[in-house]
Amino acid sequence: MTRWIAQWHPDDPAFWQTTGKTVARRNLLFSILAEHLGFTVWTLWSIVAAKLGSYSFSTDQLFWLVALPNLVGSALRIPYTFGPARFGGRNFTVVSALLLLVPAVLLGVAVSDPGTPYWLFLVIAATAGVGGGNFASSMANITYFYPRDRQGSALGLNAAGGNIGVSSVQLVLPLVIGAFGLAWAGWFWVPLIVVAAACAWLFMDNLSVARARPREQLAVAGNAQTWIMSLLYVGTFGSFIGYSTAFPLLAKSLFPGAPWQAVAFAGPLLGSLIRPLGGWLSDRLGGARVTLWNFALMAVGVALVGAATTSGNFWMFFLTFQLLFLTAGVGNGSTYRMIPAIFLALAGPDRVEEGKRQASAAVGIISAVGAFGGFLVNRGFGMSFAATGSPATALLTFAAFYVACFAITWWCYVRTAGAPRLAEARV
Template identity: 70%
Template structure:
């Protein structure tokens, strides 16, 4: 069925029909009468599918720790952990447009069922002691399919909610996905210990089928959903998009990178404490739960101020991790790593809050409030921010790949993670300086413009 046909056959009543032709979430009467219930139902099943996407995306962070029988080097294992991050980041751009192109319900069903590929192939790989390393790399790469789910899920939910309620809905959607990293690291050591390594993939199959069935029977497609690839191309040409992509590498990229690297770091650098891998889930749990605090603080203090000081805290946390590893102090290492992932979570919330504020400030600069031109500028700012967010979230996710490769390369070259940690601290120092220069600096603002006055 095409979108045109769907619009002709849609009943116009939310919940009755797979395609909805009449969807007006910003109309208060429509929203309270029928829209809210339908949007909430779609959000619930979107969160379920996205949560599973994150679990399959990061399942190799635990499986890699259990591959001792294959005699892979630590660097090779970090390659296995890092490839899903690389593929998932790249898939975020096309996945952003999928709900509008194919329908949110339809794409949620398809993207959920695609998770069967990495789940089943994982079980096949670990069931054969002769599986070559290249096959592990290829199969781990398919887990990147789960990484793309975040982009399509967030884009889809945006269409369902009125502008005034999108923040809360998207926050719940994002948190539900991010917690998937924690749930996989909590459950998989228990599942593998009880049923074997293949169960790390097969365990998720019934849940994937349940999520696909839930989306099929209870979600809807919207004919009003519009994909704007040209707007994203325009966004990619704006300096603010790339500045925020850099900062998002430092926040969300750090969250996903440290979360997936943590179990393997424990196993490789503190082998005598390998049993503590079962507590690795606490890192991503803290980072996910604390993410809304970054947004909350940003609403009160300004996103740039929170991001600025948070990068300073991340530098301190990295130095603490380095000190703990140098002294081979596992207790300090564990606490410092919790702090590092936690600050990444705060920054995740604050940088995400900055994006719409930046594009709004740029759009309304010099325009008189209360005029038709101002209202049009506000709409332009929202459109530009929406296009930029998809691009920024994709680029930022590549940080997960860089962090895992940084650890792997450092350990292979020097025997320890010190070189990687030094590089990460230097990168956060760069982000600290860029945040100040672009969004907090008042000195020399006439010569080099800054958005400090807008308190983004």
């Protein structure tokens, strides 16, 4: 069975009210389900690495296991972006969901053998990167379903539903592992993945208007706006996924006796739930302005976490880290809202469909580079511990980066003289 919709005009108010809204919401719902499981599989190793004490790996080696899925996931986001346009959003969601079975099953097998070597753990952790690719295909697909004035909220909800997968895995896995053993960190997700793939097959749609050739989509790589936004997304989403996956191992290393397992899920949940607020505020105030001041708060947040790491107080460390999760979540929503606004403004009112295609293609590159930030955060912590036994050097580097992002956002998008066309569109 193949389900393609040939006529799709979400910016037509009459079409939206009579037909578009219902179809768009249905596709958004099941896109969120599949993307949610993508994030859970992608970030499994944030908990599993902290539970590998019997294998006697160093802190730096464990951070490698957490970092590799981020690296692979960021690379996969570029080809995954082209999937919905080439094969159809529904069709590609089914395939990308089923691919999640590979890392889940391999993890269940590997941790059942106490003799599994470190290099094999690295390979299996890398396969979890397929979960990271799901985000790009899902966001590129959902962009086409919604009218321009609702894309910020729709993309925010889609992303938040996926991002909550990080919180889910950090809440559920310690309980599952405690009850059934470490192997169930993989086996637990298998039936849920099958259900998500089946729902996508039965209830989602393909849009003919979203079809485009990869060569046409890759043309956005030559646009400077793609790379500016990629850098900003490293600061927002890269921080979110990096801090989410690093927190359990970081907390265990700094505060060995603290109840980190009971609260590790809270930060990713906060960052995920607040993400739609970033999109909502951006729809009303402009994504660039929200992003600008959000980076300022992120720099303050890193400074507070740095102070808390030397306080000896786990709860101070935990609470200051929540500011980082909150601001990363708001920034995720605001930067993602900027992408379609920028490319629609550059295309002009007479080339709306072209602007949408460019925005959808840019999502892949921007989300790929942004996800790479998750790898950099974990490697930053790993190298900082290996060199100094402390995360201080990594945190100082992160703070300097946020200051640079603040300056770039102001220069490129906020000052009217610097980007008059974009400023008029209230990016």
